[in-house]
Amino acid sequence: MLKDLGTPAKGLVRSAGLPREIRRRRAILTLVILASFTLIVLDARRSAGSPVEPLRHAAAAVFGPLESAGTSARQPVDNLRDRFAEVDRLKAENEKLQADNEKLTTELRSTDYARNRAAELDRLLKVAPTYTITPARVIGIGGAQSFNHTVTIDAGTADGVRPDMTVLNGDGLVGRVVRTTQGTATVLLIGDRESTVGGRLNSTMALGFVSGRGDVAGSLDYKLVDLRARPKVGDRIVTWGSSGNAPYVPGVPIGEITTVTPNQGTLGSTAVVKPFVDPTRIDLVGVVTGPPARPPRGIVPPEKGGG
Amino acid sequence: MTSLRIAVAAVFLLIAVTVQTSVLPQLAVAGVTCDLVMIVVVALGLARGSEWGAIAGFAGGLLLDIAPPADHTAGRWALALALAGYIAGMIRREASAGPVGPLGVALTVVLAAAVSLVVYCATGSLLHDPSVDWGEFGVRLGISAGYDVVGAIVVIPLVLWVMRRFVPVRERRRVLP
Numbered sequence: 001m002l003k004d005l006g007t008p009a010k011g012l013v014r015s016a017g018l019p020r021e022i023r024r025r026r027a028i029l030t031l032v033i034l035a036s037f038t039l040i041v042l043d044a045r046r047s048a049g050s051p052v053e054p055l056r057h058a059a060a061a062v063f064g065p066l067e068s069a070g071t072s073a074r075q076p077v078d079n080l081r082d083r084f085a086e087v088d089r090l091k092a093e094n095e096k097l098q099a100d101n102e103k104l105t106t107e108l109r110s111t112d113y114a115r116n117r118a119a120e121l122d123r124l125l126k127v128a129p130t131y132t133i134t135p136a137r138v139i140g141i142g143g144a145q146s147f148n149h150t151v152t153i154d155a156g157t158a159d160g161v162r163p164d165m166t167v168l169n170g171d172g173l174v175g176r177v178v179r180t181t182q183g184t185a186t187v188l189l190i191g192d193r194e195s196t197v198g199g200r201l202n203s204t205m206a207l208g209f210v211s212g213r214g215d216v217a218g219s220l221d222y223k224l225v226d227l228r229a230r231p232k233v234g235d236r237i238v239t240w241g242s243s244g245n246a247p248y249v250p251g252v253p254i255g256e257i258t259t260v261t262p263n264q265g266t267l268g269s270t271a272v273v274k275p276f277v278d279p280t281r282i283d284l285v286g287v288v289t290g291p292p293a294r295p296p297r298g299i300v301p302p303e304k305g306g307g
Numbered sequence: 308m309t310s311l312r313i314a315v316a317a318v319f320l321l322i323a324v325t326v327q328t329s330v331l332p333q334l335a336v337a338g339v340t341c342d343l344v345m346i347v348v349v350a351l352g353l354a355r356g357s358e359w360g361a362i363a364g365f366a367g368g369l370l371l372d373i374a375p376p377a378d379h380t381a382g383r384w385a386l387a388l389a390l391a392g393y394i395a396g397m398i399r400r401e402a403s404a405g406p407v408g409p410l411g412v413a414l415t416v417v418l419a420a421a422v423s424l425v426v427y428c429a430t431g432s433l434l435h436d437p438s439v440d441w442g443e444f445g446v447r448l449g450i451s452a453g454y455d456v457v458g459a460i461v462v463i464p465l466v467l468w469v470m471r472r473f474v475p476v477r478e479r480r481r482v483l484p
Contacts, residue, residue: 028358032365032389039369039382044434052373052381059373063325067375070329140328140376144338145424145451146384147431147438152328152375178378186376193438214440216338280338 060156060181067139067184068154120284123170131249132290134159138282139184144216149192149279151175155287156183164247166239166288172253172276173197173239174285185287190254191218191279199237199254199273204229207240210254210273218279219272220255227268231257237273249288312473316351316359319466320367323347324374339450341458342420344371348388349419349459350466352395353412360392380434387426391419416459420452 043052121135136159140152155161157180167174167187175195179186188195193214199222200207208224208231222237235257241250255275262269327343334341344367352360368385371377377384398415424447431439 025357029361029389029393032361032393033386035365036368036382036386036389039372039385040380040430040434043381046378046380055381056373056375056377059370060375063328063370063374066321066325067329070325073330140374141332141335141340142376142378143327143332143335143340143342145340145342145447146379146427147436147440147443147447148377148379149438150376150378179375181375184375186378188378193440214438215443280335 056179057181060184064139064152064154064156064181064184067152068137071137071139120170131288133286134161134289135284135286136161136185137284147193147214149175149189149195149212149214149218150178151187151189151282153185153187153285153287154183156181156185158182159287160289161185161287162289166247166249166252167285168252168288169277169282169285171278172255173248174277174282176247177287187285189218189279190220190275190277191215197248197254198240198242200240201229201231202236202238203232206231208237210237213272216280218275218277219258220275222257222271222273224268231260231269231271233257233260235271312355312470315469315473316363317366319347319351319469320344320363320370323367324370327371328374328376336450336454337446339447339454341454342423342451343458343462344368344384345388345391345419345423346416346455346459346462347466348392349395349416350463351470352392353399353415353463354467354470355396356399357393357396360394360396361389362392364388364390364392379431379436379438383427383430384423386430387423390426391423394422395419412459412463413456416455416463417452420455421448424448424451 039052043050134155136153136155138151139154142148142150153161153167161177161180163177163180165177167176173190175187175189175192177185178188189212190197190210191212191214193212196209196211198207199210201224206224206226206229208222208229210220210222213219213221222231224231237254237257239248239250239252239254242248253276255273257271258274259272260269261271323343323346327340331340331343348360348364348367351363365385365388368383368388369381371384371388372379372381395415398411398418424444428439428441428444432441
């Protein structure tokens, strides 16, 4: 098979090269392919003991600061992206915006990037007031053509971040930490196909599982444990938490049900959930690094003066 | 001269990986980012031939595999980009009597995008990676290829121009515009 790769197409032979050159080229291609397959086999299980793991740590040590610096140059890019991505929405909102124009202009002048960040941090504290949160910025995002939904954040073991910690932002659940190094951590978003989160319907407290569908908008599938329970459009879903608060802490909002389809031939139904967090727009996130300051349950005292 | 060329190529790949993971996702079209590393690999292949293309592709792909936020089996992008770089080098050699024109470069980029994505997703399927979704593949490949051609308009002339400055005089005749 490799024979064909090295020989020039017939009729196009202008500088076919000496046989020695062709042999060398083919040898290099074979070597490179073999090296790739060796890597794939060595790392196939992606376990912690994989020989590629030291390489990943070294790469994170090099690319963490680089990506962090690259992200700093992001404000102008952010504006540019908004211009590309939101043209449609902006058109629809144009009239309303014109009415608010004067107010917005004044606000715009006094609002800068840092203030946006501070506001996001405020909202983060409101979502999870009882947990110890380590704030972090997203410094790297994987492209959709690789089908993985992961991001890099600029907090690592030095900041107390460990694998299997919950990551959230002001809107709700973002994902969980899967891999950490000294200064960076990789977060698996809930929209990834490998991600499954226990979710509870806000309205009926019914339990179920939320798994990623792997599409760009990050929409999720929701399957209930109790087959007779009927999710409704507009129902909200929060996490029900894992034992020891890892990987997910309870009570973090996940999303809202947009469509419900009864399962064909079996009991139960599948609901599609729109997450509260837009996976393409996450910037400042928080990692839950500590338990609540005290258990989130109050004491119910007996009613005084009764009987 | 050779070591200088290798250093320049390495710097190109480092910058490409950094920019692709940190800045370009902000400019994603429907979630698909520009494969800057792939474009640089194609440019190196076009500038220096198949051997360079394959080795640069392997190195750049390996960086993509291990640099955060990658969370897939290492070696998949390395294999994909090595093949893409090799093919780009072959195209340069076939057309070496005359320079590869802008159309040729664009077609090379589209071909390389298709080859690299197919190889990347096929290896993922072989490893039972649940995130590979062949139903979505066509759309993503289309967007990706189009976006890559746009990126290549800027990047490839830059890489070719820089690499040409580090080329021995006896080879100047063969180098692209």
